[in-house]
Amino acid sequence: MRFKMQYKRKICKFCENKEVPVDYKNSSTLKRFLTEEGKILPRRITGTCASHQRQVVTAIKRARNIALIAYSADVKNV
Amino acid sequence: MRNYECLFIANPNIEGDGMSSVVEKVTAYVKEAGAEVANIQHWGKRRLAYQIEKQQYGNYVLMYINGEAPKIVDLQRSFELDSTILAYLTIRLDEMPEFDKVFIPEDDGEEDRRGGRSRYEGSRGKYGSSAPTGPEGKAPVKDVVLEEDEEDDVEMDVDVDADADVDLVEIEDEDESVAENDDDTEELKSDAKIDTESDALDDDNSDDDSDDDSDDDIESEKK
Numbered sequence: 001m002r003f004k005m006q007y008k009r010k011i012c013k014f015c016e017n018k019e020v021p022v023d024y025k026n027s028s029t030l031k032r033f034l035t036e037e038g039k040i041l042p043r044r045i046t047g048t049c050a051s052h053q054r055q056v057v058t059a060i061k062r063a064r065n066i067a068l069i070a071y072s073a074d075v076k077n078v
Numbered sequence: 079m080r081n082y083e084c085l086f087i088a089n090p091n092i093e094g095d096g097m098s099s100v101v102e103k104v105t106a107y108v109k110e111a112g113a114e115v116a117n118i119q120h121w122g123k124r125r126l127a128y129q130i131e132k133q134q135y136g137n138y139v140l141m142y143i144n145g146e147a148p149k150i151v152d153l154q155r156s157f158e159l160d161s162t163i164l165a166y167l168t169i170r171l172d173e174m175p176e177f178d179k180v181f182i183p184e185d186d187g188e189e190d191r192r193g194g195r196s197r198y199e200g201s202r203g204k205y206g207s208s209a210p211t212g213p214e215g216k217a218p219v220k221d222v223v224l225e226e227d228e229e230d231d232v233e234m235d236v237d238v239d240a241d242a243d244v245d246l247v248e249i250e251d252e253d254e255s256v257a258e259n260d261d262d263t264e265e266l267k268s269d270a271k272i273d274t275e276s277d278a279l280d281d282d283n284s285d286d287d288s289d290d291d292s293d294d295d296i297e298s299e300k301k
Contacts, residue, residue, distance in 0.1 A: 021181065023181055024167075024169075025085070025140075025180075025181050025182070025183055026181050026183060027183050028183060028184065062167060062169065064127075065165070065167055066085055066087065066165055066166075066167040067087065067126040067127045067128055067130060067136065067165060068127060068183065069127050070127040070128050071127075071128065
């Protein structure tokens, strides 16, 4: 049997699928990069590459501004 | 001339013809400011992620504008003064998109509230998977419990094999395709080790790996 070290390498979702734009309007995709509380997930968890992470962060902040994404989870309704 | 994208939320109590008059008013603002409206798209009434001026819903309208920066500032000022507009967001674009292909999100606000954790069904733990996973996400808990017995037996065998290399987490070449599926799920080293073992199993059993993974999670918690 051949063996080799296994690296759990995560691949940036946006590099993987280039058709998906990093856009503040695409709130359903952006929600994957948030915790349930609505905090932005770090790169080490999501595996997003550096340049896309920067885009994701600005997109999330824009989406929050225009009420597409909540700033924090609504405790009453969750 | 620069390209701008402007998304604004109008009061939800405006219905039918009211909205078209609001849009006319806004286009008038744009012209007053000396800019041009290139395209307008109505998203309709959507649930807001949080209340704005005590409103739960809002009429979203997306506009594409050509104009100079000072004029856009004027436009924003008229938005600010208009009481029917709850919120607005203006963004400078490098180039105009194709208007037909502009992404319009579905209104998933309602489901999120009612379903609570529904969109995180596929995830395990707080930082679990970042993406909701398809088929395995809704695997009923019962199945997991039922299969546990078989799992235990097989895993014993594998443990004997794995004893040969205690420190290294090793795995066969072919497992990569299987391993990709649970990229996000395991963060802990202990999990990872169990994971590789079960992956090795998959080759023998040619099972669907999704159920195995959820088993692993349960077992690691026990340990």
